Amino acid sequence: MATEEKKSGGIVETIKTVVYALLIAGVFRTFLFQPFWIPSGSMKDTLLIGDFLFVNKMAYGYSYASCPSVIAPRFGLNIDAKDICGVFDGDNKRLFGSEPERGDVVVFRHPVSGRDFIKRLIGLPGDKVQMRKGVLFLNGSPVSVEPNGTFEEIAEEQGPQRLRPRCENGPVGDGGVCSKSKFVETLPGGVSHSILNITAQGSDNTSVYTVPEGHYFFMGDNRDNSSDSRVPNIAGGVGFVPYENLIGRADRVMFSSAGRSMLFFWTWRSDRYFQAID
Template identity: 35%
Template sequence: MAKRGARNGTKDDGGWGKLIRDVVVILLLVLGIHSCVAKPFYIPSDSMMPVLRNGDRLIVSKYPYGWSYSSVSFHLAPKVEGRLFAKLPERGDIVVLEHPVTRIDYIKRVIGLPGDTIALRNGELSINGKPVKREVQPMLSIPVDPNLPGPDSSLFRFVNRDASGKQVLELPIVRETLPGGATFDTIDMGPGYPTDDYGPVTVPANHLFLMGDNRDGSADSRVDVSQKGLGGPVPFDAIAGRAEIISFSTDGTAEWYNPLSWFGALRSDRAGTDLRPERQGK
């Protein structure tokens, strides 16, 4: 009897060839989903406090603003101008972007749209000559953990102890409401910071002005590239996607070799947090 398989002319579907094909298909599927639909994102700093904390894991959607070179995950695409199915963000959206020079991933909030004139005086933001509504909120108390404050944070001077003796961050909060109604909390550490005075600067066509919610501790559009900032308004093509929701968050106590520690490190109150800003009048 003739043996089945390669010797009688039939195709051998087993072996390394099939495994390699399967791996390539899986990698292409992952890259496609990452680039066109959604991807995870890790928060590595305190620049977007109080809304986002070091240790948060997010879901970032790729399609709300259309697609450009920055949509392609892992920085695989060359920098080319243009955007498919382009739709500008709204003021107040939290976006992930490729730094226009270094191509490192950043996360910031959209403050200014094309044609807007942005200025800050003594830390107070104005858009198109009108001061943005600011409302001082009660101090926000957040437990200190190994991830908070984050590395090189500007917030260490706000570490205190509560009545039980535990370390907490006591943060000064100012709620802002942008034109269009987006409202969200920011941290204002007081006067004397280099980013308290800026502009006025008019946002060019096809650009966005981005800022971190930790206003005195964020390298954003107000900060020069030499100081790890964005160096002014950012090209729209550099925007990779919109932050949607916190999937989970960890406090920094997990040990990779101890799965039981993974559960203990979870900040249970963070999962499911919606990152779209409230919009007054809608």
């Protein structure tokens, strides 16, 4: 009898341990840091496919978007942040909120799909944003852009989605060197960062976007390979992003995997451990 009670007590303690661990992980992810794995090449060469980072949720305070979404189609899981914290949605406000700064690399919820995106903050509320021949204009003035060589990578399938890079010197066959022109762009306020150019295309010339109050304008650093605020969200892009949709700021890459899974440690990029995000 004593043995059965001991076994029963052991099972209960195990369940408690698991529940406590899940609660701690939930609090950590909801209020402090959220793990994020870069799935696409829209932020190259600042962020590469397979970069793993933690998003600082304390940077901008908290909203309904701070609650985690759990999306795992393979296991039939599709729990959205609104399913948990939807009661806080709709007022475009934040608890302990602080304003993001131009040039921040931000993870946010797509205004329509609810999926997590990561882009660079370009336009603040009230700003007028336009692209002219591939050059960014803010409030009627061009930002500083200086050539900075080329970005090179191997033309091959990348990440779990097996995405092939677009190349300025393309088409490039498997195993060839895929290159893009690289520039340093300096935003008002002094933030400098790398941007890439692939080709002349429609997104290099846009109308003037006036950012509404309480919203932000985002762009990818890989300018010709990014779905961002240059296209309205009703047309498949991102459009203007409400303040409450911000999740947090990305400050540092923890490690990076060049393979199909971050568990493939033999594919980790040793030169990207704890790399600061500019």
